[in-house]
Amino acid sequence: MTKIRDIKAYTHIKFILGDQLNSQHSWYQQQDDTVLFVIAELKQEQAYVHHHAQKQVAFFAAMKAFADGLIEEGQQVLHLTLDDTHTYDVLPEMLDVICKQTGASYLHYQRPDEYRLLAQLRQLTLTGVTKIEADTEHFMCDFDGLLKQFPSNKAVRLESFYRRMRKQHQILLEQDGDPVGGKWNYDVENRKKLKKTDIDAVPEPLVFANDVSDIVSRLKRHNVLGFGRVDDHLLWPINRNQSLNLLAHFCQICLPLFGTFQDAMTQNTPNQWSLYHSRLSFSLNSKLLSPREVIDAVLAVYQRDPSRELLAQVEGFVRQILGWREYVRGMYWANMPNYECKNHLNHTNSLPSYFWDGNCKMSCVRHSIDQSLEYAYAHHIQRLMITGNFSLLAEIDPKAVHEWYLGIYIDAIEWVELPNTIGMALYADGGLIASKPYVSSGAYINRMSDYCKGCHYNIKQRSGDGACPFNALYWRFMVKHRDTLTRNPRMNMVFRNWDNLVPQEQEHTLQTAESYLQNLEGL
Numbered sequence: 001m002t003k004i005r006d007i008k009a010y011t012h013i014k015f016i017l018g019d020q021l022n023s024q025h026s027w028y029q030q031q032d033d034t035v036l037f038v039i040a041e042l043k044q045e046q047a048y049v050h051h052h053a054q055k056q057v058a059f060f061a062a063m064k065a066f067a068d069g070l071i072e073e074g075q076q077v078l079h080l081t082l083d084d085t086h087t088y089d090v091l092p093e094m095l096d097v098i099c100k101q102t103g104a105s106y107l108h109y110q111r112p113d114e115y116r117l118l119a120q121l122r123q124l125t126l127t128g129v130t131k132i133e134a135d136t137e138h139f140m141c142d143f144d145g146l147l148k149q150f151p152s153n154k155a156v157r158l159e160s161f162y163r164r165m166r167k168q169h170q171i172l173l174e175q176d177g178d179p180v181g182g183k184w185n186y187d188v189e190n191r192k193k194l195k196k197t198d199i200d201a202v203p204e205p206l207v208f209a210n211d212v213s214d215i216v217s218r219l220k221r222h223n224v225l226g227f228g229r230v231d232d233h234l235l236w237p238i239n240r241n242q243s244l245n246l247l248a249h250f251c252q253i254c255l256p257l258f259g260t261f262q263d264a265m266t267q268n269t270p271n272q273w274s275l276y277h278s279r280l281s282f283s284l285n286s287k288l289l290s291p292r293e294v295i296d297a298v299l300a301v302y303q304r305d306p307s308r309e310l311l312a313q314v315e316g317f318v319r320q321i322l323g324w325r326e327y328v329r330g331m332y333w334a335n336m337p338n339y340e341c342k343n344h345l346n347h348t349n350s351l352p353s354y355f356w357d358g359n360c361k362m363s364c365v366r367h368s369i370d371q372s373l374e375y376a377y378a379h380h381i382q383r384l385m386i387t388g389n390f391s392l393l394a395e396i397d398p399k400a401v402h403e404w405y406l407g408i409y410i411d412a413i414e415w416v417e418l419p420n421t422i423g424m425a426l427y428a429d430g431g432l433i434a435s436k437p438y439v440s441s442g443a444y445i446n447r448m449s450d451y452c453k454g455c456h457y458n459i460k461q462r463s464g465d466g467a468c469p470f471n472a473l474y475w476r477f478m479v480k481h482r483d484t485l486t487r488n489p490r491m492n493m494v495f496r497n498w499d500n501l502v503p504q505e506q507e508h509t510l511q512t513a514e515s516y517l518q519n520l521e522g523l
Contacts, residue, residue, distance in 0.1 A: 003084055007101055010036040010076070014108040015095065017117065018045070018059045019413055021066040022287040023240055025110070025137050031074050038098060039067050040080035044090050046224040048116070049407040053219070053230035054376040058410055060215045061238040062286055069239070082222045091117075092124045099129050108132045111143065113329070113415045115336040138287050140169060141326045143333075150334035155432050159185065161330070162323035171295065171322060172315060185319065186312040190259040193448050194266050194275075202272040205279060206249040207235035208242055227356060228373045228408065235375070236282055236410060243283035247294060250278040251301050256309075259316035263381045265449035267367045277379045278317070281411035284325070291321050328419040331433055340402065340414075342422055344430035345481075347395040352520045355387070355404055360523055362469060363455035364445050365390055376410035383409075384438060385445065388425030392439055393473035394520055398428040436488050439477055442468035463508035469516050469523050475506075476513035 011034040014027055018039070027037075041060055060081075067079035078098070088094040099107060107129050112118045113136070124131065135143065149164075150156055163184055166172060172180045194202070213232035219225035237243045250258075254276040261276050269275070283289045295318055302314045332339065354360035358369040368386040372378045378387075383405070391401045402421045406412045423433030442459045446452040452459040452468075461467035462475060478485065478494060485491045498506070516523060 004078070004080070004098060004101055007036065007078060007098070010034060010102040010104055012036070012106045012108060013038055013095075013099060013102060013104045015039075016066075017110070017112060018063050019113065019286050020110050020136055021062055022136060022138055022290070023066070023069060024290065027108075027110075027134070028070065028073070028075065033076065036076045036078055036102060036104075037067075037070055038078045038080070038095075039063050040078075040085050040094060041082045042091055042094070043082065043086055043088065043222070043224070046219075046226075049403045051226040051407045052228040052373075052376040052410065053216075053226040054228060054234065054236065055407075055410045055412070056219055056224070056226050057212045057215050057230060057234055058236045058238060058282060058376075059286065060219075061210055061212050061234060062288065064215075065239040082218055082224070086222055091120055095124065096126060099126050104129060106130050106132055108134060110134050110136045113413060115333075115414070119337075136287065138290060139326060139329065140291050140322060141165065141330070146326075146330045146333065150330035152334050153432070154334075155435075156327075156331065156334075157435070158323055158327050161327050162319060165322050165326060166318075169292075169322065171299070171318060172311075181308065181311045181315075186259065186315045187319070189312045190316045191263045191448070192260050194261055194264045194450075198261070199266060199268055199272075202269050202275055203253050204272050205274040206246055206253075208237055210234040210236075210238050210242075226407070228376060237288070240288050243280070243288040246278070246283065247280060247289065247297055250280065251297050254278060255298060255301055255313055255317065257313065259313035262316060262379075263448055265364075265368075265379075265382060265386070265445075265451060267363070267449075267451055273371055273375060274377065275379065279377065284321075285411050285413050285416060291325065295321055325416065328423075328433075329415050331419045331423060332415045335429070335432065339422060339429065340399070340418055342429045343398050344428050345392075345395070345426075347392075347397055347426075347428070349394060349396045349517070349520060351391075351396055351400040351404060352394075352523070354521075361456035362390070362523055363453075363457075364449065364451035364470075365523075367451060372408050376408065378409070381448065383420070384425050385440060385448070386451075388421070389439055390470065390473075392426050392437060393470065393477050394517065396520075398422055398426045401426060436485065436491065437477075437481075439474055440470070441474040442470040445470060463505065463512040467512050472509055472513035472516055475509050476517075479506075479510065 014035055014037050016037060016039040046056060064079060067077050070077045085094055107126060109121050111133050149161060174180055210233060212234045216230060216232060237246050258276045280289060280294060284291060298314055298317050302310055355369060358366050358373055360366050364386050368378050368382040402418060405421045406414060406417050419433055423429045424438060427434055427437040446459050457468045458466045459468050462471040475498060
């Protein structure tokens with residue numbers, strides 16, 4: 001491929017970010033010899049947080065595959081690796097050199113989905129070059145319409161937004177506009193635990209064997225290879241065809257029980273670690289797939305079998321893509337740039353070291369982190385109710401937790417990760433997203449998983465040596481924030497249970513929690 005020093009004159013430079021791999025974009029529908037497409041591995045994108053190595057490798061591999069595809073279609077492409085860009089500390093430096101080298105009159109870019117990159121490109125000034133910002137043509141809620149629905153620093157709930165999106169796009173609706181099946185939401189049916197008899201039926205995930213040895217070597221050579229397990233073959237999809245295969249696998253194999261077990265967790269399926277989840281989030285967030293085509297594929301399955309049982313699975317999945325994914329994007333853009341600094345509960349504890357190596361005695365936390373280190377993946381309940389729940393109860397600094405989530409997960413791009421962490425998991429936004437803190441004792445974890453079996457801690461204890469840390473820390477959190485939490489009627493039953501405990505047990509529980517907070521590293 002052509003490198004910077006060799007490129008000839010072009011009138012138009014069209015710059016593509018690593019999460020803008022949308023081959024269906026209008027940019028690529030015709031060929032123009034005056035246009036040079038530029039896609040580049042950048043040092044700045046490896047340094048803003050500490051990334052899982054599989055995340056780095058997956059994006060670089062997908063970027064190369066995308067560039068190769070454009071070249072095969074006859075487009076003019078400049079694909080730059082770290083070997084070519086390592087002397088540029090920031091993106092604007094590189095773009096300035098490219099525009100000068102080509103004598104370009106226009107720099108085109110698609111509006112970034114991360115605030116920091118949007119600010120960087122909009123602030124960029126190039127002498128004699130006109131900047132043109134385009135839409136990514138990916139999301140189902142256009143950007144202008146999004147901002148109208150999400151006022152800054154105001155609570156917006158998912159359900160009303162989700163129903164509007166269903167109506168706007170005519171998804172799962174009867175002719176009279178009512179929801180198919182008579183209900184908008186089947187979430188209450190999607191909370192079953194995997195029993196012993198269910199575990200053997202869990203399918204193994206579809207994985208790939210993409211040779212990424214050159215990328216791993218390059219990251220090592222530039223001293224930016226991240227943490228977690230990585231080898232010379234990547235299991236994640238890196239191109240559109242692989243992503244479509246993964247979508248087809250989900251529709252055929254996983255969708256029939258996706259909703260039923262979407263909240264379930266288990267440590268007893270080492271070869272079936274993704275359960276019935278789609279694992280399409282990397283393909284979606286890098287834009288190898290569009291949300292509309294993913295939803296249409298799932299709806300096609302339902303149209304062939306419009307059963308009541310399948311409807312609950314399909315609606316649960318549609319709610320994640322059409323509802324939650326678009327919703328958190330709205331909350332992100334409505335509240336940036338200040339959102340990442342929110343710390344409503346003033347939590348300041350450091351992130352324990354076992355978040356980086358999984359070496360802790362809590363079985364649920366250890367398993368969730370081990371899986372994340374192994375695959376750069378954990379499903380939404382592991383993220384919300386294990387590592388997120390623990391981080392909130394342990395009063396860990398939200399910024400530290402946010403940076404960990406942003407780095408460790410292969411699908412983590414700030415627009416989708418930050419609201420999930422700051423708002424949903426940590427309640428650090430004071431309730432802009434969640435109507436109450438999503439905290440639980442060990443009872444919820446025990447109900448939805450088999451993590452508690454064989455754990456160092458006793459799930460039935462709330463105080464004393466060996467008591468489950470989630471139990472003691474949960475009650476401490478509830479008591480500490482009682483005045484605020486009792487404003488929510490749903491919390492009154494919880495406090496009646498606390499009030500029914502004898503004072504001595506209450507005191508011992510709070511003492512146990514304090515001892516755990518003083519020794520988070522030892523848990």
